[in-house]
Amino acid sequence: MSSGFNQKQKEVSIKELAALVPDGASVALGGSFLHRGPFALVRELVRQKRKNLEIIKQSPGYDIDLLCRSGVASRARAGIVAMEGNFGLAPFYRKAVQSGALALEEHACATLTAGLRAAAFGIPFQPCGGIHGSDLAGLNGWKKIDDPYGTGESVYVIPAIEPDIAVIHANEVDSRGNVRVLGTSHWDRIMSRAAKRVLVVAERVAENEVFTEQPEVTLIPYFMVQAYAVVPQGAWPGSCWPHYEIDYPAVESYLIDGNDALQAHLDAAPEAIIKELI
Template sequence: MGEIVSLEELAAEVAPGCKLAVPADYCGVAMSATAAIIANRPNNLHVVCVPVTGIQGDMLIGEGLVGTLETSAVTLGEAGGAPRFQDAVRKGAFKLMDATCPAVHSGLIAAQKGVPFLPIRGIIGSDLLKTRTDWKTIQNPFSDDEDPIIVVPAIQPDVAIFHAPEADRFGNVRIGRRRELLTMAQAAKATIVTVERISEESLLKTEDSAAGVLPALYVTKIAVAPRGAWPLPLWGEYGVDTAEIARYAAMARTPEGFAAYMDGFARRLREAA
């Protein structure tokens, strides 16, 4: 529970075929750990984006490690479209499970609650339903009138992974108001977290410090990774490295450029730290 380990030991939790939940760019993305995971080359991953992804997802796709992609969007934000994603979609390189943001949240919340599904409004009439055959339309059982509503199945990731500012030596992790991290962790079978630093004092010590904390109960392994979200931002700590994302966007347009970028990525991560 909340064991503090090396980055390599943490990355080893992500096994081939594993259902891996990753957060959106603004939430704290474990980029250092992503490089460590890529070094292990676990293939056929089922990546669940909560609810969207950016450079992290694009890298895993470009490395050929993704077997299934479940996401509401993939984008590099201001740097434009995600090139490896776009290329892989054209080639049909993986199973694509397009979604809509609140449906991903609902699936995770169902798993968090230990129930098989959750109802959600909207979606009816969208082409999403043509391929998301795992989403069903049911009659609202509490209405006498006709009231069709979508139900989405629980999403239980094998592993949830994110980056946060701080953990304490007892394995508690500060997540602030990024509450989807709590949902991800409670829904997943295992949660691995990289942090900027480990504090000696318990985060649960006072009411103020305990608010916005993911308790160690839900945390499997923690590794220290200074500037571990780089080039993405970490809330309350540092901003996005716009130039680096733009550099990636330009280089990753071709497989060769992507390979060249990835060649130096792990090294630059160490330099950025």
């Protein structure tokens, strides 16, 4: 995969990183619900008034809700969508689906993962169990094939899902663009392998020695990363273990309806309150 960037040019501002996402792109967003999502970049897409994005994620919440609320997203392939137990369903996402403003291809987390795996492996489809009896297969036109090894069983196969861009929020990145995530990586690994390009938002820059001495900690190698931005607390109002937890009052404030409440939320974001975006 060619990044199109010289290695020394990979670090950019969050504004420049978001500018690499064109209108109409399909974008896979890392993290899960309110945990380690690339929310600083999502907010910057809103500020830059991006349009007609397709969002791909197994368990989105705040991110897709914000993009629907601001009119940035018009299509989605997603599994469960919620603001988690404290807040219930994602209200602006739900309104967008009900009104037809968002065209939804509904998935189970497993089926979306199967489609991403197919793209990562360079094959047209991926078998997926657990779909028999679900309406999802009929709604999406998924095909079922017989076991070619003669057991008499059949399995649904999910077509490949190849996002234009995967955006990952990481704990650390080094100067070359190697990416490290602490704790669970959710579906970030398979997203990065399935997508045509990878953009990264990181909490901090780590020394190259961390990656050369412990290569097993590298979730995404540098040659797959087009560009990255360093934004401390970039997953706010969500968590990024072990650096910070969910900011529950900030999520509650976000859920207040109205343009003034939305603008106040954007203005309160960590990347917005510093004088110069980094």
